[in-house]
Amino acid sequence: MPHAFAPPPAPLGASRAVAPRVSEIRAQLHFDAEAAEARAVATVEFATGDFDGKPALDLRQELLWVRLDSKNISTDAFAPLDLGAGWESRTRVLDVDLPAGSHHRLEVGYELGTPDAEGAKPIGWTKGGVDFDFWMSDLHPGRYLEMWVPAPLVHDRFALHLDITLDGVDRPHKLLANTAAVDATPGGRHWSLVYPAHYTALSPMLIMAPAERLETRRSAVRVAGRSRSLGLVVAQLDDAGADLAACEADLRAWLSYLASRYEPWAHGDTFWAVLWGSTRGMEYDGATTSSVSALEHEVFHSWFGRGVKPARASDGWIDEALAAWSTSSRRSEHPRFLTEELGLDQPPVELYPPHPWSRHTPAAAYSDGPRLIGGIAHLMGGADRMRAALADWYRANAGKMVTTDGLAAHLKAWSGLDIGPWWARYVHGRD
Ligand SMILES: [Zn+2]
Helix, strand or coil, X not given: CCCCCCCCCEEECCEEEECCEEEEEEEEEEEECCCCEXXXXXXXXXXXXXXXXXXXXXXXXXXXXXXXXXEEECHHHEEEECCCCCHHHCEEEECCCECCCCEEEEEEEEECCCCCCCCCCCCEEECCEEEEECCCXXXXXXXXXXXXXXXXXXXXXXXXXXXXXXXXXXXXXEEEECCCEEEEECXXXXXXXXXXXXXXXXXXXXXXXXXHHEEEEEEEECCCCCCCCEEEEEEEECCCCCCHHHHHHHHHHHXXXXXXXXCCCCCCCEXXXXXXXXCCCEEECCEEEECCCCHHHHXXXXXXXXXXXXXXXXXXXXXXXXXXXXXXXCCCCCCCCCCCCCCCCCCCCECCCCCCCCCCCCHHHHCHHHHHXXXXXXXXXXXXXXHXXXXXXXXXXXXXXXXXXXXXXXXHHHHCCCCHHHHHHHCECCC
């Protein structure tokens, strides 16, 4: 079956790199706190798509060995290549030509260290303990699951099984992940978990730390559109210094408000929020890791950003433009629901990186993005009309993938306005 959002084949000498369809990824992550070393073994089940070629799957770790369909191949035959979107957007490509529509199994063994990607964090080794966080980001290529486990680009959905073992730790650890399917062995040193099969590489959250460093509160909140209440897990690492009860109260209010305003909750039976000492935040499917000040922005992403998901990394600007426009943040340059005329005489802005193998959200999405939404809200006759249009767009697409063209078509159809010139200038950077 063709995959509508997969990037087209990228020329590679006489051959080409192609996006595979991944069905399942299984990985064993083994942490040895005494040696301050970690290793992993991963198996990826995939099919090639509509094209013959060399499959591209990324992993930002040092390889020890590689097997394709039970045969050893050289680690050099799974090396990172620039497919035209720049070196930062490089991806590993299997140097084996595979026929279209065939099924394969890739197995890799690797050292687990600091991922080879801008802004990635090392594994935190402490005496007798381990601090580990997927620490994903939209801002730099290679900062999704592929930091730790071989993974496809964000258009692909797959089941992810993880088996995590800790050795050399002298106290129980706690693991928080945005899936109900976690088996924890008593003692806090071994977990086996499965994430839902509709997740993509930007969906799974994982935090692991010594149990005494993680304070957790559990409650439930009633939200519109659900017959059962939604579970709420709020946790903080000991460097967050947050008032957890106050954060829980705010989260309950935001979840209830967003579910009433935009409907339906597109995730599982629980929302997870983990507060940390960092000033930044990151959204996952029905979950976030966040500073206290970014919390409202991150909860909003469970609707716009992870409730409707970017079909390609280049569509990720939408998430930040809408979140920055709709929520209040100390760091935002614009007031919530900005409504202000935006002429066609301002410098062009590129929010959508044009190369099909691009893999990041430009930082301008946080500043020029809400400015654009505010300008279109002005054209449409006010913030309320923009919010109603966004609510309709969300309801029509909840749980699905969304695109930049799709949002433009919706806003145009909803309002009857030709927003094309604004989109061309302030999304695609055309003069
Ligand atoms: Zn955001």
